[in-house]
Amino acid sequence: MMLWAYIYCYQLTLDSYIKAAKTKRAPRQGSRGESNGSSSSLPSNTPIAVYCSKTNKITQCNDIAKKEGIEIGHGLAQAAALCPYVHILPFSEEVERHMLTQLAHRLYPLASDIVLDNHMHSNSVSGLAVRLDNLTHYYGGHAPLWKTLTQALAEADIRYHFASAWTIEAAKVLALHKLNTYLHTPDDVKKALSTCPLSITALSPKVTDSLARVGITRVQQLLAMPVQELGRRFDNNTIIYLTSLRGETFPRVTLFRPLEHFDNFILLPFDIENTQHLTPFVTQQFEHLSHYLRARNLYTSSISVHIHFREAPVMDINIRSALPQSSVESWLPLFSLRTENLVLPEPATAIALTCQQFEEIDTQNGDFFSDRFNDIAQKQLVGRLNAKLGDNSTFQPHAADSHQFEYMTVTESSAGHCTGNYAYSSDITPTFTFDVPKPLIQATQICFGPVRLHSEWWHDSPTKRDYFIAQTEQCVRLLVFKDEESSWWVQGLFC
Amino acid sequence: MNKSLSVLNNHPHIWRARDQKQSEAKFSLGFPRLDKALNGGVASIGLVRISSLTGVGELTLFKRVICQHRTHKLVVFINPPGLLQSPWLENLGLKAQQVLVVKTRSEQESLWAAEQCLKSTACHCVVLWSNAVNPKEARRLQVAATHNDALCLLYTPPQQQASQLGYPKADMGSDSQANLSNESGSALPIALDIALKGKPHALAVNIRKQRHGWPKDNIVISHRWTPDNHAIKWAMAHNTLSDQALHSVN
Numbered sequence: 001m002m003l004w005a006y007i008y009c010y011q012l013t014l015d016s017y018i019k020a021a022k023t024k025r026a027p028r029q030g031s032r033g034e035s036n037g038s039s040s041s042l043p044s045n046t047p048i049a050v051y052c053s054k055t056n057k058i059t060q061c062n063d064i065a066k067k068e069g070i071e072i073g074h075g076l077a078q079a080a081a082l083c084p085y086v087h088i089l090p091f092s093e094e095v096e097r098h099m100l101t102q103l104a105h106r107l108y109p110l111a112s113d114i115v116l117d118n119h120m121h122s123n124s125v126s127g128l129a130v131r132l133d134n135l136t137h138y139y140g141g142h143a144p145l146w147k148t149l150t151q152a153l154a155e156a157d158i159r160y161h162f163a164s165a166w167t168i169e170a171a172k173v174l175a176l177h178k179l180n181t182y183l184h185t186p187d188d189v190k191k192a193l194s195t196c197p198l199s200i201t202a203l204s205p206k207v208t209d210s211l212a213r214v215g216i217t218r219v220q221q222l223l224a225m226p227v228q229e230l231g232r233r234f235d236n237n238t239i240i241y242l243t244s245l246r247g248e249t250f251p252r253v254t255l256f257r258p259l260e261h262f263d264n265f266i267l268l269p270f271d272i273e274n275t276q277h278l279t280p281f282v283t284q285q286f287e288h289l290s291h292y293l294r295a296r297n298l299y300t301s302s303i304s305v306h307i308h309f310r311e312a313p314v315m316d317i318n319i320r321s322a323l324p325q326s327s328v329e330s331w332l333p334l335f336s337l338r339t340e341n342l343v344l345p346e347p348a349t350a351i352a353l354t355c356q357q358f359e360e361i362d363t364q365n366g367d368f369f370s371d372r373f374n375d376i377a378q379k380q381l382v383g384r385l386n387a388k389l390g391d392n393s394t395f396q397p398h399a400a401d402s403h404q405f406e407y408m409t410v411t412e413s414s415a416g417h418c419t420g421n422y423a424y425s426s427d428i429t430p431t432f433t434f435d436v437p438k439p440l441i442q443a444t445q446i447c448f449g450p451v452r453l454h455s456e457w458w459h460d461s462p463t464k465r466d467y468f469i470a471q472t473e474q475c476v477r478l479l480v481f482k483d484e485e486s487s488w489w490v491q492g493l494f495c
Numbered sequence: 496m497n498k499s500l501s502v503l504n505n506h507p508h509i510w511r512a513r514d515q516k517q518s519e520a521k522f523s524l525g526f527p528r529l530d531k532a533l534n535g536g537v538a539s540i541g542l543v544r545i546s547s548l549t550g551v552g553e554l555t556l557f558k559r560v561i562c563q564h565r566t567h568k569l570v571v572f573i574n575p576p577g578l579l580q581s582p583w584l585e586n587l588g589l590k591a592q593q594v595l596v597v598k599t600r601s602e603q604e605s606l607w608a609a610e611q612c613l614k615s616t617a618c619h620c621v622v623l624w625s626n627a628v629n630p631k632e633a634r635r636l637q638v639a640a641t642h643n644d645a646l647c648l649l650y651t652p653p654q655q656q657a658s659q660l661g662y663p664k665a666d667m668g669s670d671s672q673a674n675l676s677n678e679s680g681s682a683l684p685i686a687l688d689i690a691l692k693g694k695p696h697a698l699a700v701n702i703r704k705q706r707h708g709w710p711k712d713n714i715v716i717s718h719r720w721t722p723d724n725h726a727i728k729w730a731m732a733h734n735t736l737s738d739q740a741l742h743s744v745n
Contacts, residue, residue: 377617378569384611385597393598397581398591409581411596425582428722431554432577447723469721475693476550477721493577494721495554 001247003133003184005146005164006117006171007153009126011060012099013050013267015158017089018062020281021269047083051076052091059091093118095350096126098265104128104256106156109295110148111135114256115168127160127175129168129253132184146182165189166247169202173219173245176200186247193245194220201245207238219245262355264288271347275339278307278351282335285353286328298358299324303331308350315344319387322379324359337387399425404455405433405467405479405491428469430479430492437489440480444470447477469494510707519707522560522646526716529700533687534708539564541686541706542637542647544628549576549650551693554622555587555720557648561620562588568619568645571612573597574605576624606632613639613647621647633683653690 009015021044047065049058058074068083079086097118104114113131132145139145153160163174164183170193174183177196183189196219198208210233216222223246231239243249264285272278282305293300301324307315319334385394395411402408408429428451449468455461465481472478479492503509521535530536537543537560547553554561561570570593572579579596597612599605602625609623613636621640628636628649640647688704698718702711 377615381569381612381615381617382595384615385608389597389599389604389608395596395598396591396594397579397584397596399581399585405580409578411578425585427586429580429582429586431580431583432575433580434577448721449724469723471695474548474551475695476548477552478550492580493550495550495552 001133001166001186002131002251003136003164003166004168004171004251005130005132005149005162005182006168006175007128007130008161008172008175009100009103009128009158010161011050011062011159012096012126013089013091014048014060014062016095016099016267017048017269019157020266047086048089049079049086050089050091051079095265095267100126100128101256102264103153103156103158105258107149107152108256108258110152115253116256117168117172125176127172129171132164142182142184163192165193167244167249168251168253169241169244170247173201189247193223194218198222202241203238207234261358262289262292263352264354265350265352267350268348271349273344273347275342275344276336278339278348279332279336281351282353283328283332285351286331286335289331289353289355290326290328293326293358296358297361299326299361300355300358301325302357303353303355305335306352306354307344307348308352309344309346310349312345317342320383320391322383322386334383334387337384340388402456404453405429409433428467428479431495433479433492434490437481437491440470440478440488440490442472444472444478444480447471450482467491512709514707522564524556525559526718529714529716532700532702532708532711532714533705536560537646538686538706540641540644540646542633542640542649542683543687543689544633544649544651544683544685545689545691546651546653546703547691548653548693549624551691552698552718552720553650553691556691556698556718558587560646561622565619565644566593569593569595569612569617571595571597571609571618571621573608573612573621573623574599574625575622602626606636609636609647610639613643613645616643616645618643618645621645622650623647624650626652628683630683633685637685649685653692 045064047068048062049065049070050060052059056075058070058072058079061070065086070079070082100116100118104116107114111130115129117129118126135145136142161175161178161180163171163179165171165174166189173196174192177200179192183192198211198217266281302320305317319338321334382394397409397411400407400410446468450466452466455463464484467481470478470480477494478490480488480490482488520539522539523530523536545553570589581591584594597608599608605623605625609621612618612621636647686706690701690703692699696719697715700714704710
C-alpha cells in the first residue's frame with residue numbers, strides 16, 4: 001500500500017503575517033526611538049482576518065477574530081459589522097503559492113516525493129502531499145519519520161491539519177475533516193474515511209446533490225456502491241476520483257522539484273517606508289540563505305534583493321561582494337551600506353531575496369601566509385567601499401594605448417585586456433589631470449617645453465597642442481598647453 | 496607626593512624633551528636635513544598632516560615613504576584633486592595593482608573611507624585630501640592607523656596656517672582669530688604636522704608639530720620633480736658658435 005500524508009495549511013497568509021510581525025516585534029523591544037511602532041506594528045491582541053476579494057469571503061481569521069464572532073465564509077460587511085476594528089489582510093493566490101513552495105523547500109531535504117496542491121481544485125485550499133511509504137525504510141519506522149516531519153513543520157511555524165491515507169485524495173479528505181492522526185494501516189484508514197461527509201470531497205456539487213437525493217451523504221456509503229453501477233450514472237472524472245479515493249489507482253501527479261537557485265519571499269506585515277526598517281526582515285532572509293548555502297557547501301558573491309510595492313515596479317538591488325561569502329554577518333553590513341541612502345518610491349509591501357550564482361568552497365587554494373589574508377582584506381575593503389559609496393567609486397588606474405594625456409589612463413577596474421605592453425610612458429605626465437582643461441588665468445612662467453602632441457588621425461576632431469610645464473608665483477606646477485587658436489589651457493597638476 | 500610623581504614619570508606615554516631615545520620605526524624621506532629635523536624621518540604609522548597648495552611637489556616629497564615600504568599592501572588615494580595618471584605612478588615607482596583610487600561625494604564619506612581603509616589591514620598608506628579635519632576625526636584616523644600598522648597622509652589647503660608659516664598678514668585685526676584657528680588647527684593629536692611652501696626648485700618645510708621632537712621652521716630642501724629646460728638654457732647661454740638665438744623659451 002502506498003501511504004501519503006496530506007498537510008492542509010489552512011491559514012498560510014495569516015501565519016506568515018504573524019511570523020513577520022513577531023520578528024519585527026522582537027528587536028523593537030529594545031529600541032525606544034521608534035515612535036511610529038504603534039501605527040505600523042499591531043499589538044498581538046488585534047483581531048485579524050484574511051479577505052478574498054474574488055469570492056467576497058473571509059478565508060482565514062485568528063482566534064481573537066473568532067472570539068469576536070467572525071467566521072470563515074463571512075462577507076466583508078458582516079465581519080466589519082461584527083468587529084469594526086478587525087485588521088484585514090488581502091488574500092492572494094500568488095502569495096500563498098509562494099509560501100507553500102517555501103514550505104516544500106523546507107521539507108524537501110527530509111522527504112523526496114512532495115506534491116504541491118493549491119491549484120488543482122482552487123477553492124482556496126492549500127496543502128502539501130508527502131509520500132511516506134518509501135521513506136519509512138530510511139527513517140526506521142513510521143514514528144521517527146513523522147516526528148521528523150512535524151519537527152520541520154513546527155520550525156516553519158504554521159498551523160495545519162494533517163492526515164495520512166493510501167492516496168493523496170483520500171488523505172486530503174481526511175485532512176479536511178481535521179483528523180490530525182497519523183494512520184498507516186488500511187483498516188484504520190477505511191474506518192476514518194467512512195465517517196467523512198461527501199461535502200468535503202472534491203466531487204462537484206452537482207454529483208453530491210444527485211447522490212444526496214438518493215440518500216448517500218457519507219463516504220462510507222459511496223465506497224460501498226459497486227463501481228459498475230456508478231459508472232453508468234456519472235462521468236469519467238467522478239469515477240477516477242472515486243477509484244483514487246478507494247486507493248485503487250496509481251497517482252499521476254507532478255512532484256515538487258526544488259529550484260536550482262535560492263529564492264525567498266516575505267510578505268511584509270505592514271508597509272515600510274524606510275529602508276532601515278527592512279533590515280530585520282532581510283536579516284531573516286539572509287539567515288535562510290546562509291542555511292541554504294551551508295547545507296550545500298557553497299558560497300556566493302552576488303545576491304539581489306527585490307522590493308515589491310503596490311504600484312511602482314519592483315526595485316532590484318544587486319549587491320556584489322568581492323569575496324564569495326555565505327554568512328549573515330558578512331552580507332548584512334553590505335546590504336545596510338548599500339541601502340543607507342536609498343529612498344523608496346512608495347511603501348514596500350514585500351521583499352524577496354534571490355541568489356543565482358554560487359561558488360564552491362575550494363579547500364585547495366588556501367595557504368597559510370599573510371598574503372592570503374591581505375588579499376581577502378583587500379577584497380573585503382573594496383566590497384565595503386563599493387557598497388557604501390556606489391559601484392563606480394573605486395578603481396585602479398591602468399595605462400592605456402595613447403600618447404595623449406587625456407587618454408593615457410583608463411579607470412575601469414576590470415581593464416584586464418589592457419596588457420601594458422604598449423603602454424605609453426612619458427616623463428612629463430602630470431600627477432593629476434582635470435576632466436576638462438581649464439582656461440589659464442594666472443601669471444605663470446614656463447619651465448619646460450614645448451612638447452607638441454597631435455591627436456591620432458582616427459579621432460573625429462584632430463587636435464594639435466603645444467604642451468608646457470608652467471610654474472605659478474606660488475611655485476605650483478601646472479601642465480598647460482597652447483591650442484591651435486593660441487589660447488592657453490591648464491590640463492593637469494604636478495604634485 | 497614625590498612617590499606618586501615618580502610613578503607618573505615612569506609612564507611610557509610621557510615624553511620629556513631631554514629624552515632622545517627613539518624606539519619607533521621611521522621612514523626616511525631621503526633629504527638629510529629634513530630627516531635630521533624629523534629625528535630620522537616620517538613615523539611609519541599614524542596620521543601625518545601636510546598643509547600645502549596642490550602642485551608644489553607635496554606627493555613627490557613622500558616618494559620613498561610611499562614606494563619603498565610594505566610593497567605588498569595597497570596605497571589608497573581618497574578624493575584626489577584630479578584623475579590620477581598611471582604613467583606618473585609608474586615614474587614614481589608604484590605598480591598599478593598596488594594603487595586604489597576612491598572617489599567620494601562629501602568630506603564625511605572621505606573620512607569614512609579613510610578609516611575603513613586603515614582598519615582593513617590591507618593598506619600601507621592612505622593618501623587623503625580633505626579641507627578640514629577636527630581633532631576628533633584626526634584622533635580616529637590616528638588610532639585606526641597606529642592600530643593597523645598603516646600610514647595616513649592627510650593633505651589640507653594651507654590657508655589657516657598663514658601666520659604660523661612666518662609670513663605675517665598685513666591686517667592685525669584678524670590676528671586673534673587667526674591665532675585661535677591656529678590653536679585648534681595645531682592641536683590635532685597626530686604623529687606629524689608639516690606645512691610646505693614651494694620655492695623655485697626647492698621646497699620650504701615647516702615642521703609645525705611632531706611627536707617626540709621640536710618644531711622647526713623653514714627647512715629648505717632642493718626638490719626638482721618635473722623636467723625643465725635647464726639644459727637647453729645652459730646650452731643657449733654657452734652657445735658661442737652662432738650669435739642669433741632662434742627662440743627664447745623663458
